[in-house]
Amino acid sequence: MNLSWAQIVRMGLVQMCLGAVVVLTTSTLNRLMVVELALPAVLPGLLVGLHYGIQITRPNWGFLSDTSGHRTRWIIGGMAVLGGGAWLAALGVVLMATQFAAGLALSVLAYALIGLGAGASGTSLLALLASACAPRRRAAAATITWLMMIAGIAVTATMVGHFLDPYTPARLLEIVGIVGVGAVLVTSLAIAGIERRAGAAPVPESTPMRFREGLAEIWAEPAARNFTIFVFLSMTAYFMQELILEPYAGLVFGMTPGQSTQLSGAQNGGVFLGMLIVGIAATGLRLGSLRHWVVAGCLGSAAALSVIAFLGAAGVAAALVPAVVALGVFNGMFAVAAIGAMMALAGQGRAAREGTRMGLWGAAQAIAAGFGGLVGAAAADVLRAVLGNDAAGFGAVFYAEAGLFVLAALLALRVIDHGRARGAALVPGE
Structure with a gap:
């Protein structure tokens, strides 16, 4: 079991497709509901919360990929469900303008499909990567695939922002449809044959274990359990601004839909840069431990959020983009360090349970993302x-999120061991 670098990059293309589809639902459609349709931010918050809440099924998908003997089918099938759900979500937004009840009902179904598709495809992909990648390549593989995912998010947000102006419902449906179909085609071509050639297909167990027994077995592992708690708390802080940054740009700074979507692209470009910095410094130059990078990313994110809140109160629009890019850089630093630990821990403990562990941590992240996004959106409305002031309301939420990032940094100092972190981040599994 040893993926080549070319195969790792091909798997990164699948991550890129996942990011490209999901960013449409969490940024562009969210902005259209809040600004163009003048709906309360809590509505898209609830829908995105549903999408993340459905991903509590990630351990199930991981367990199925562990025990079915075939991960590729779950990767491709999940991407197809994700792409179809994204298009239905766009149609739901269009319908809300004239038939709100019908549009809302369709949106609920669509976001549920998005959650199921992302959970099935993403968890199975990570399980394949963790099980088929040589230990010495895991950290680099994690960095490569996540950089490609962030690149997909950034490029998609920027391109969609360009082609969406001037906004029309027909143009929205066309763009989302093209992205969804393209994601399924690229995924099918990219993943074809990798599982078989790498010899990484899981062997079906002679005495199948029930899902609850398998999950309980993993939860009993102290390292897996403690890391799950850390993921949930830190990712709650990470996702609180996701649903309110674009509405903030539109309502406080007067940005158009295209401009605010491009702002999201700039943020994700910063995430890409932050991940690249950690990938080169930690993996190539061997500078710093995993704990150092997690703490630095959390504290830097707190500082950037404080600046973003201050800019709204001061009315300084010119500095918003640099501040958002800085937030992305520190977010990326934190995220890639956490991914390095995740990839290392997935292969530890009981063998042939990489998918279940990845699913458990993915579920913790998804629940935190939905919870954080919903709390952020609801708090902004209230x-x-x-x-009685948009800038003050949004700013208070950003300051609260900054405080959570500081708490996450303190938690990292206790949860992530310094010595083990260095090994896990640089050469996991060895």
Whole structure:
């Protein structure tokens, strides 16, 4: 079991497709509901929360990929469901303008499909990567695939922002349809044959274990359990701004849909840069431990959020893009360090359970993302009403998120061991 670098890059293309489809639902459609349709931010918050909440099924998908003897089918099938759900979500937004009830019902179904598709495809892909990648390549493989995912998010957000202006419902449906179909085609071509050639297909167990027994077995592992708690708490902080940054740009700074979507692209470009910095420094130059990079990313994110909140109160629009890019850089530093630990821990403990561990951590991240996004959106609505000022309402949420990042940094100092972190980040499994 030893993926070549070319195969790792091909798997990164699948991650790129996942990011490209999901960013449409968490940024562009969210912005259209809040600004163009003048709906409360809590509505897209609930829908995105549903999408993340459905991903509590990730351990199930991971367990199925562990025990079915075939991960590729779950990767491709999940991507098809994800792409179809994204198009239905766009159609739901279009319908809301004239038939709100019908549009909302369709959106609920669509976001549920998005959650199922992302969970099945993403978990199975990570399980294949963890099980088929040589230990000495795991950290680099994690960095490569996540950089490609962030590249997909950044490029898609920027291109969609360009082609979406001037906005029309027909143009929205056309763009989302093209992205969804393209993602399925690229995924099918990229993943074809990798599992078989790498000899990484899981062997079906002679005495099948029930899912609850398999999950309980993994939860009993102290390292897996403690890391799950850390993932949930830190990712709650990470995702609180996801649903309110574009509405903030539109309502406080007067940005158009295309401009705010491009702002999201700039942020994800910063995430890409932050991941690249850690990948080169930690993996290539062997500078710093995993704990150092996690703490630096959390504290830097807190500082950037504080600046973003201050800019709204001061009315300084010119510095918003640099501040958002800085937030992305520190977010990327934190995220790739956490991914390095995840890839290392997935192959430890009971053998042939990489998918279940990845699913458990993916579920913790998804629940935190939905919870954080919903709390951020709801708090923004309430504080804007109470304070009577958009900038003050959004700013208070950004300051609260900064505080959570500081708490996450303190938690990392206790959860992530310094000595083990260095080994896990640089040469996991050895």
